[in-house]
Amino acid sequence: MSFDKSFENRIKAILGEEFDAFMTSLSTEKITALRVNLLKANTSERIEKIKTALSEDGTDFSSEINWEQNGIIYAGGAPGKHPLHEAGAYYIQEPSAMSPVYYLDPKPGEKILDLCAAPGGKSTQIASKMNNEGILVSNEIDKKRAQILSLNIERCGIRNALVTNMEPSGLSEVFEGYFDKILVDAPCSGEGMFRKNDEAIDNWSPENVRLCSRRQTDILKQAVKMLAPGGRLVYSTCTFAPEEDEYQAAMLLSWGMKPVKAELFEGMVSGDITNLQRILDTGENLLETRAVIDTLSEETQEEIKICSGRLWPHRIKGEGHFFAIFEKEGDISLNADLYGINGKVRTVNVDDIKPFSEFADEFLSDICIVPDENGKRKKASCRLVGELKGVPFMFGDQLYLAPEGMPGIGGITVMRPGLHLGTMKNGRFEPSHSLALALSKENVKHCHEAGSVSEAMSFIGGMSSRVPGLEKGWYLITIDGFSLGWAKYAGGILKNHYPKGLRIYT
Ligand code: SAM
Numbered sequence: 001m002s003f004d005k006s007f008e009n010r011i012k013a014i015l016g017e018e019f020d021a022f023m024t025s026l027s028t029e030k031i032t033a034l035r036v037n038l039l040k041a042n043t044s045e046r047i048e049k050i051k052t053a054l055s056e057d058g059t060d061f062s063s064e065i066n067w068e069q070n071g072i073i074y075a076g077g078a079p080g081k082h083p084l085h086e087a088g089a090y091y092i093q094e095p096s097a098m099s100p101v102y103y104l105d106p107k108p109g110e111k112i113l114d115l116c117a118a119p120g121g122k123s124t125q126i127a128s129k130m131n132n133e134g135i136l137v138s139n140e141i142d143k144k145r146a147q148i149l150s151l152n153i154e155r156c157g158i159r160n161a162l163v164t165n166m167e168p169s170g171l172s173e174v175f176e177g178y179f180d181k182i183l184v185d186a187p188c189s190g191e192g193m194f195r196k197n198d199e200a201i202d203n204w205s206p207e208n209v210r211l212c213s214r215r216q217t218d219i220l221k222q223a224v225k226m227l228a229p230g231g232r233l234v235y236s237t238c239t240f241a242p243e244e245d246e247y248q249a250a251m252l253l254s255w256g257m258k259p260v261k262a263e264l265f266e267g268m269v270s271g272d273i274t275n276l277q278r279i280l281d282t283g284e285n286l287l288e289t290r291a292v293i294d295t296l297s298e299e300t301q302e303e304i305k306i307c308s309g310r311l312w313p314h315r316i317k318g319e320g321h322f323f324a325i326f327e328k329e330g331d332i333s334l335n336a337d338l339y340g341i342n343g344k345v346r347t348v349n350v351d352d353i354k355p356f357s358e359f360a361d362e363f364l365s366d367i368c369i370v371p372d373e374n375g376k377r378k379k380a381s382c383r384l385v386g387e388l389k390g391v392p393f394m395f396g397d398q399l400y401l402a403p404e405g406m407p408g409i410g411g412i413t414v415m416r417p418g419l420h421l422g423t424m425k426n427g428r429f430e431p432s433h434s435l436a437l438a439l440s441k442e443n444v445k446h447c448h449e450a451g452s453v454s455e456a457m458s459f460i461g462g463m464s465s466r467v468p469g470l471e472k473g474w475y476l477i478t479i480d481g482f483s484l485g486w487a488k489y490a491g492g493i494l495k496n497h498y499p500k501g502l503r504i505y506t
Contacts, residue, residue: 001194001201003194003201003204004201004205006284007191008023010241010282011191011240013278013282014278018314021314024314025195025312026194026195026313031073031094031319032073032094033073033094033095033318034071034079034092034093035071035092035124035125036071036089037070037090037091037128037157038070038131039131039132040087040088040089040440040482041090046089046481046482049480049481050084050089050090050480051072053480054074054082057077057082057453058076059074059075059077059078059079060075060077061073061074065317065318066265066266067102068095068102071093071095071098073317082453083450083453083457084480084482086155086504087155087437087482087483088155088437089480091120091121091124091125093121093125094196096238096319097122097321098121098125099236099321100234101122101126101234103234103262103323104232105232106126106130107130108132108133108134109134110134111134111135111178111228112134112183113136113137113179113182113183113226114126114139115185115223115226116139116184117163118140118145118146119149119152120149120156123138123152123153123161124152127153127156127161128156130160132158132403133160133403134403135162135403136162137161137175138153138161138164139163139166139168140164141165141167142165143165147415149415150416151502153416154416154437157437157439158438159401159403159418159438160418160419161416162407162414162416163414163415165413165414170412171226172222172225172226174342174407175226175342176226177226178407179226180228180231180232180332180335181233182223182227182232182233182234184223184234184235184236185237186215186237187219188216188239188241189208189212189239189241191204191238191239191320193238193319196319206284209239209241209244213247213248216235216244216248217248217251220251221255224255224257224328227328228328228330228332228334228335229329229331229332229335230328230329230331230332230334231328231330232326233257233325233326234323234324234325236323236324237322239322242271242275242276242279243286243289245275245322246276246308247273247293248324249304249324253300253326254300258327258328258329259303259306260307260326260327261306261307261325262306262307262308262309262324262325265316267311267316268310269309269315270306272301272304273296273300273301273304280293304324307324307325307326308323308325309323309324310322342409342411342412343408344407344408345391345393345406345409346394346408347381347382347391347392347393348394349382350371350382353369353382353394353399355428356399356421356422357369359422359429359474362473364443364444365387365445366443367385367387367443368384368386369383370383370384387443388439390402390404390419391406395417398423398424399422399423400418401418401419401421403418419435420434421435422435431474431486433497433498433499436486437485439476440482441481444476445473446470446474446475446476446489447476447477447478447483448470448476448477449478450478450479450484456484459484459498460498460502460503461504463496464493465494466492466493466494467493467494470494471489472489472490473488474489475489475494484498485497
């Protein structure tokens with residue numbers, strides 16, 4: 001592995017005596033980890049099932065991760081190829097990347113924006129802490145990456161997410177002052193990924209660091225606009241470049257954001273604006289940044305230290321990362337009822353979704369459709385109560401479920417407007433793959449457990465199976481109790497309904 005000399009000089013300037021230890025760490029094995037998805041593995045018994053199944057497949061679990069109680073470091077095996085991965089039982093994510101969400105501290109019921117969200121590691125982590133209550137807007141500017149994000153949201157069975165494909169400036173026109181919490185996991189120069197990803201090394205240049213720095217300032221401006229008074233913003237990167245990290249923290253403070261004290265875990269170190277000064281002293285000509293740091297008061301310099309953290313791969317088990325935590329002045333409790341900022345989704349009444357009600361009566365448990373309070377009126381809307389809660393609405397012939405209070409979707413490019421329940425056509429309802437992944441075996445009347453990993457893989461590969469003597473209808477196919485998708489039983493055959501585009505042929 002060889003690095004740009006200028007990169008090495010910059011890191012030397014920041015790390016001094018620790019430079020050699022850092023360089024040595026880059027030639028050691030990358031750390032691999034996964035995060036159990038609490039939306040599905042919500043009991044210790046289920047978590048044990050995942051661990052046992054993966055251990056039998058050759059995965060060795062070692063230490064836990066201090067800042068993410070559901071994260072586990074592992075070596076060996078191929079958890080990404082196990083059917084439990086397709087069931088959304090866990091998400092593969094390196095340990096340092098799990099730290100920003102710890103500091104965001106998501107809670108059920110909040111309105112949270114993940115502004116730069118693809119492929120979805122942090123969005124799925126946020127969602128698992130929201131327990132399907134509140135609203136998560138997961139945004140990604142790049143359409144292809146937004147599609148991958150959307151699939152990961154589906155795989156993890158998330159019910160309360162709106163996946164959007166917007167530029168931050170477009171989103172901020174709609175959502176001004178709306179969110180309780182915002183994560184900006186910014187596009188960055190990726191220095192923290194050098195051990196993991198050779199492409200990050202090839203793409204590195206001082207010019208790209210500058211470009212990323214400017215882009216981040218633009219994104220953060222929009223994020224601040226969308227934050228409610230009293231709301232929290234976490235900014236993070238996977239780079240060491242202080243023109244991005246500490247410099248952006250300084251910008252946020254200069255716009256009036258308040259620092260929030262970061263309690264650091266063992267091995268983390270505070271950010272420090274003098275890192276930028278040290279880089280400038282190596283002769284890098286970054287005039288705009290110099291002008292800013294020359295005017296920073298001692299108080300601001302101290303605030304940057306207090307609210308930020310750096311994760312270095314020679315100090316912790318994980319890749320490189322930076323985070324900083326801020327709050328907007330104001331009282332967040334005033335934001336509690338501020339839903340419907342962009343109007344409401346167009347609701348439906350009980351009759352409009354009769355085929356779905358019939359499906360729910362026949363095949364789902366603990367889920368029912370009730371008319372709203374004004375239900376005596378002919379065109380009254382309805383909602384779902386029980387295990388699946390929210391407001392059903394149609395998008396063409398597709399039926400979706402919006403979390404309670406979800407804003408209207410006018411003027412936004414949406415990839416996934418809530419939980420996709422299924423398709424309604426010619427008076428019939430066909431359940432979606434998203435619905436299968438959002439349900440557990442307790443939520444359905446019929447389920448069929450794949451007896452082995454190979455049986456589960458053959459289901460994921462689209463194979464139907466012959467099973468004698470079942471009752472006719474829709475079956476949730478499960479592995480170790482985790483749902484994989486739908487099959488429909490008739491004439492002795494469980495007909496496979498795994499989506500063609502997601503099939504994995506083994
Ligand atoms: N948070 C993600 C996760 O945990 O899986 C990783 C996000 S990645 C570090 C940054 C993302 O920002 C990329 O997906 C990239 O496409 C997106 N991005 C690039 N330019 C952007 C811009 N101008 N505004 C917003 N997002 C941008």
